[in-house]
Amino acid sequence: MKRFLVIILIALLSIPSFGCSNKSDTIKIATKPMTEQFILGEMIKLLIEDNTDLNVEITKGIGGGTSNIHPAIVKGDFDLYPEYTGTGWSFVLKEDGIPDDETLYKELQEKYKNNYDLSWIGLYGFNNTYGLVIRKDLSEKYNIKTYSDLAKYSEDLTFGAEYDFYEREDGFDALCEEYGMSFKKSVDLDIGLKYNAINSKEIDVMNVFTTDGQLADSDVVLLEDNKNFYQTYYCGTVIRNDILKKYPELEEVLMKMNNILTESEMAELNYKVESKKEDEKKVAEDFLRDKGLLK
Template sequence: MFKKMIAFTLIFLLMFSIIGCNKEEKKVVIASKPMTEQYVIAEMLKLLIEENTDIKVELKLGIGGGTSNIQPAMEKGEIDIYPEYTGTGWMFVLKQELINNSEELYKSVKKAYEEQYGIKWTGLYGFNDTFGLAIKKELADKLNIKTYSDLALKSDNLTLGAEYDFYEREDGYPGLSEIYGFKFDNKKELDIGLKYQAISTDQVDVINVFSTDGRLKEKGLVVLQDDKNFFPSYFAATLVREETLKEYPQLEEILEMMTGLISNEEMIEMNYLVEIEKKDPKQVAREFLEKKGLK
């Protein structure tokens, strides 16, 4: 009898161990680049997955080198999911020439990733974190400047501030001037960290920026419309390994909850809350999802 009890106990422990292992296997790894908006988005993805499935999420935030190190890890299966940008995927990873049409770019990069890497691009979040030109809102309203073309017409009375290489790169000021015909009265070379200070103290009227930078709100700036699509589009979306989707097919519907969810203005606001007001990215992510009715 005693031997039977021991045997039963061992079988029970073995079954419990197997069940425990199976539970532990339900896990995905989400990575992010070392960027504020990526921290927030990764936290959103974690919340959506863990609150709608029994899959646990391991976060690997702020990976140094960004795409350079995350893409190889995705290919090896070390990372399952991460946010990426269309322009980065097409030109940096795939080494292809710029496609100016944002819809065509998205379709092309999506198709190429599936064919070459077995990685799926989900729907775009909605915001475009590209390069841009920004101006104080009150000056833009006063001069009725909304687009780069509008700016070009008034540029001979304005001062532009940008870092040195922006004036040298063909995909910077030289190319912009050729397309739009800018004739700024003055052009100042500024370190990246000094541009916002310079425009807030009226040392310059226009600066080059990233279009979802949280400091845009802090300084009361607006990003003008690139009406001739000079800069590449960098619309963001979730990338997920197709092998991961085969293992957890329920993930696809959950990841698509992010499609069309975040505007440029909303991303600027969230970056501002983290960078300027020092809020926790997880808190910002949770509050945003609650506002959108996804929590």
């Protein structure tokens, strides 16, 4: 009798489970090489592990940003990552012009699904658009306060940006054409090294994101985009559809990130990590707990 029960028990344990994940399953997250993405990656990881039986592995700081992450996620090397609507529209889809926010997001969802079998799940709420900063000493010397002011002196200045910015439809070339800028030199920099470069005077001008925490801690001036060249860039999660199909519970979890961050909140989180040297995982966890999103 005992032997019979043991056989039944072994048989039951060997039956595969369907429709649910097990703790050995791992979701692979990629992030771009910037503090904001590190924090967002940690938030997504915490929410997934808090609400499912899945493990999460984050690969932080992929060099080249979207240019390397997008083909990798299409290939299946990663499962999801935080992306910006404007980047997806201009750099990935290579669409001309940027429509209104509602139209853009709707078309992003459709084209990512049809072209790449990827989905956009929710938007986090903050707009991290591009801006330009100049060293404070140069701003004061030449009285440069706007992009148009910058254009007058651009031939004497060195510009720095990450690879994506030079390749975007609304990036370096389009910006220079719109404002009549012609820089003495342009330098390709890793996102994480740009502030070091401008603080050490290796470059004079650079593009930034308007939620950069280091803006408050660097000797730079954020210039006015007086022709309103840049539009909104909202951040959301891009995920493989086969992963959503395999783990449908992820959609509800990822939607917990929808509309939870303002620009000022994101900038403050960035500042805590970049300037106050707090751990990005703790910063992410504290924020989610304050919002009541962790059990």
